[in-house]
Amino acid sequence: MVGIRGPYGNGFPIDRIEGHDLLIAAGGLGMAPLRSLLWWTLDHQERYGRVTLMYGARQPETMLFRDELVSLTGRSDLDCLLTGDEDPGGEWSGHIGLLPSLFDHARIEPSRTFAAVCGPPIVFHIILEKLLDLGFTKDRILMSLERRMKCGVGKCGHCSVGYRYTCVHGPIFTYWDAINLPELV
Numbered sequence: 001m002v003g004i005r006g007p008y009g010n011g012f013p014i015d016r017i018e019g020h021d022l023l024i025a026a027g028g029l030g031m032a033p034l035r036s037l038l039w040w041t042l043d044h045q046e047r048y049g050r051v052t053l054m055y056g057a058r059q060p061e062t063m064l065f066r067d068e069l070v071s072l073t074g075r076s077d078l079d080c081l082l083t084g085d086e087d088p089g090g091e092w093s094g095h096i097g098l099l100p101s102l103f104d105h106a107r108i109e110p111s112r113t114f115a116a117v118c119g120p121p122i123v124f125h126i127i128l129e130k131l132l133d134l135g136f137t138k139d140r141i142l143m144s145l146e147r148r149m150k151c152g153v154g155k156c157g158h159c160s161v162g163y164r165y166t167c168v169h170g171p172i173f174t175y176w177d178a179i180n181l182p183e184l185v
């Protein structure tokens with residue numbers, strides 16, 4: 001017998017993303033919730049257009065899933081762009097620079113692309129601003145937001161943001177949601 005309790009919230013709208021390109025932008029620990037989306041699209045490549053991963057960490061050695069992601073850099077069905085803010089060890093042969101600098105190396109057509117973003121608040125602010133500048137529509141900017149959860153079923157209010165609960169209404173919100181609930185990020 002297996003018992004399952006919350007959160008029972010939403011996931012990435014993989015059906016809506018079908019037929020479109022996808023940009024996954026992650027900073028720091030934000031790679032964790034985006035990894036499953038990355039692998040879903042790679043495993044069902046025929047349903048999606050160009051997939052781009054932009055992932056930045058403070059240093060290359062602090063990247064999550066670093067070996068796995070480095071092994072993806074040679075794939076023809078993925079633009080895998082990895083960067084470290086700095087490389088004190090000097091052993092990283094990839095990009096060095098802040099996450100937004102990867103936009104210079106990405107081939108993105110905003111009119112046919114969904115963006116999925118996760119990271120610390122500074123990453124949201126910088127990446128969202130860049131996406132809007134590029135012309136991404138607000139309903140195609142998806143954010144995975146985390147909050148401390150207790151009950152996980154919409155009862156205790158611990159994860160509330162305004163009138164929304166991330167445990168049952170999230171953790172995936174669009175930029176439209178963020179406009180109406182500025183404290184989301």
Ligand code: FES
Nearest residue numbers: 150152156157167
């Ligand atoms: S954890 Fe969301 S309401 Fe309790």
